[in-house]
Amino acid sequence: DSGVTQTPKHLITATGQRVTLRCSPRSGDLSVYWYQQSLDQGLQFLIQYYNGEERAKGNILERFSAQQFPDLHSELNLSSLELGDSALYFCASRDFYFGYTFGSGTRLTVV
């Protein structure tokens, strides 16, 4: 257990639907990063939050949104899902000393 918790581990849903992925950072870490890993695009940075505020944005589609709550957990919302959104979604938190710690990922399959 890395200390970063992601739920659910697996998710199968239909095109057009909306899903929410959840991430709890390592205890004490204020930052949360979201990444997408698909077979054709590899790993891509989506978005970063720090202590509840958006810090940096990467290749995140307009159909996707995220937020970080006061208890520091974060949710990534994916809507109007397409087949191409099928991927592994990772979150990570960062500590000055330990660097990045990744969660085990959520495998999303859109059918």
Added chain:
Amino acid sequence: KNEVEQSPQNLTAQEGEFITINCSYSVGISALHWLQQHPGGGIVSLFMLSSGKKKHGRLIATINIQEKHSSLHITASHPRDSAVYICAANNNDMRFGAGTRLTVKP
């Protein structure tokens, strides 16, 4: 051309061999990361480098900022080192290489 290029894409080695994976980047960075992804999918951060060299056990990572190049070395490789190794250039966001799939045979 990708902003972060890794070579080789695939690497097969015999147990005990010295392994080198290379990473070149074209973007400005605050740090360069090496990640390890196991067959089950989990990602582990191995190194975060902004200059010089770091060592952890049998793993060594080096970076040359002027040449925008980093290398990951594994000494005395072992089958448990079999994984995908990914470098990532970090500034405001992370740009990832495509990964190097390493297989170490006993």
